[in-house]
Amino acid sequence: MWSSLWSSSSSVMDSYTEADALWYLNPTAQQRAAMMELRSRLQRDNLTVEGHDDDYTLLRFLMARDFNVEKAFSMYRDMRAWRLENRVDGLYESDPSGSAYPQKEKLLQVYPHFYFNTDKFGRPVYIELLGRTDASALFATINVDDLIRYHIWTWERYLRCYLPACSTAAGRHICTTTVIIDLAGLSLMNFNSATQKLLSTFSKIDQDYYPEHLGNMFVINTPMIFRGIWAAVQPLLQERTRKKIVILGSDYLPTLTQMVPLDRLPDIFGGKMLLEPYKSVGPWQQQRGVEAEACADARVQVSAGGWASGCLEKLSGEELDAGALAASALAADGGPDENAPGMDRGGALAAAPASALPAPV
DSSP states (O other), rough: HHHHHHHHHHTTTHHHOOOHHHHGOOOEEEEHHHHHHHHHHHTTTTTOOSSSSSSHHHHHHHHHHOOOHHHHHHHHHHHHHHHHTTTOTTTTTTTTTTTTTTTHHHHHHSOOEEEEEOOOOSSEEEEGGGGGHHHHHHHHOOOHHHHHHHHHHHHHHIIIIHHHHHHHTTTOOOEOOOOOOOOTTTTTGGOHHHHHHHHHHHHHHHHSSOOOOEEEEEHHHHHHHHHHHHHHHHGGGGGGHHHHHEESSSSOOHHHHTTTTTGGBBBTTOOSOOOOOTTTGGGGGGSSSHHHHHHHSOOOOOOEEEEEESSGGSHHHHHHHHHHTTTTGGGGOOOTTTSTTTOOOSSSSSSSSSTTTTTTO
């Protein structure tokens, strides 16, 4: 069983092409027609959001709803209402250095996460060292309300700073990310029950308001129980999602370097670049002024979020914590197959990459 799961996970990269990674650059005629219809409806009802009305954004919302225009319209409308209610527009622009969150340096120590270069397609690479996360220390460092607000701020920085810089460097539009989740040293002691409630909030934000930003995810140094959970969850996922997720053990490097060249990986993963804990490096550093300083910081981000609810809630406490990591960031990928028995579009997993955001695709 394990050898079968192992080979099917690592061989996914053999079928993952540039067309898969950059699908939004060449939408089909049907996808483009759906995009035009969605834009027309949004413009008719005066619902477009400045900075979120480009082709790529509309295509992401449509992809999150399987190109059902009615569902994508509702999703976009809800996103607009949420941004107005929470005063999200201008959040990053008014504070590009993140001065409202003086805890961010200490957060990196208790929850190590950072961006490190780009993958072979030019997409930013986001890394979380979940085995080094200290949930108790995290909540002692920042209160929940501030952490949620910071979570939103970092999403806005990702959109306004990181992605534009990567797009310029790649010479084409980049709107997705490769995620590496390292479970080395992971213990159930890393997590507590309070994080499940926090993750539920993060999951909704990521899934509903910033959909389809996950490019690929590599979960490395996985313990045996995690692989068991993944084996049960995998059949419930959509095919396009399964192609993005790769579960690996300690021999991850040959597969990982198929996506991220060795000279772009940090030395802690066997790469050739020295990691300065835990500083982000990448094209965004080339920007000048205050914004460049802001872009140099790592973001406390559940990168793509997680799914809050579903089948894993029925597992035992130990299985839940292990399973919480099983598809981190999948929320932003549209969730599980909505036709699978017992599943809803909201999700099957109790958490995801930052599921380690101590409990999060």
